[in-house]
Amino acid sequence: MSPVLEVRGLSKAFGGLQAVDDVSFDLKQGEFLALIGPNGAGKTTCFNMLNGYLPPSAGSVKLNGRELIGTPPRRIWRLGVGRTFQITATFLSMTVLENVQMALISHHRRVYDLFSRATRLFLDEAMALLDLVSMREQADRPCSELAYGDLKRLELAIALAHEPALLLMDEPTAGMAPSERVALMALTADIVARGHVSVVFTEHDMDVVFAHAHRILVLNRGQLIAEGTGAEIRANPLVQEVYLGGGRLFDKEGAHA
């Protein structure tokens, strides 16, 4: 089966700084791929190029065989690249259900008309998505009342409303308690396993990464220095040195901190 995503020679320079340097990888259908690396390794810059927010200096990104480079972000989103951010993007004054309905209305390009029976629009689909993230019971609660972990689950449902082929998750567990982190990523892994979407995520919590990622890519100073399963990455001496040892083992001069 051909990959969902093919990244070849992806590079980005900011002035003299090579933030992403000749990165190539594939993402298979139904894969849950982690992109890790110390602060400043180039993870966010990579994500910003994958969804069109940043033009690369060089390289190619293909989604199901179609070149994305040069395509505007909104068009890339329409083509099936979704993204969740470190800060949740929900309408706090609306209920959980209304937020998912709004996402479905947008996905199906329907016009939201306050005076029509918008409350009925995509109700079944919205409830099915809330089931997927185990939030049916909270459907009628205003988002302003939700705990942070629940907001993140809602954000996942909103992202899935757009039926992305690929979902980019930017530090999905940032700001969460450890038990909440594991729960959110177990839920996401389950959704991936059920064939709903393929995911690339960045993450600083190594417990989360090793517990759930099918495969891990390690970036350091913009370069892909390792790729493999959790066991392979743990055993990789270079990764241990530059990353798992604390991420500060190499300072700018390459000396040990």
Ligand SMILES: Nc1ncnc2c1ncn2[C@@H]1O[C@H](COP(=O)(O)OP(=O)(O)OP(=O)(O)O)[C@@H](O)[C@H]1O
């Ligand atoms: N718009 C920009 N202009 C100049 N330099 C930038 C810009 N964006 C990122 N950089 C630099 O590029 C490098 C990679 O940054 P990036 O944010 O991609 O790393 P990261 O791996 O996501 O880091 P973190 O884990 O801290 O979020 C860093 O040195 C950063 O300072």
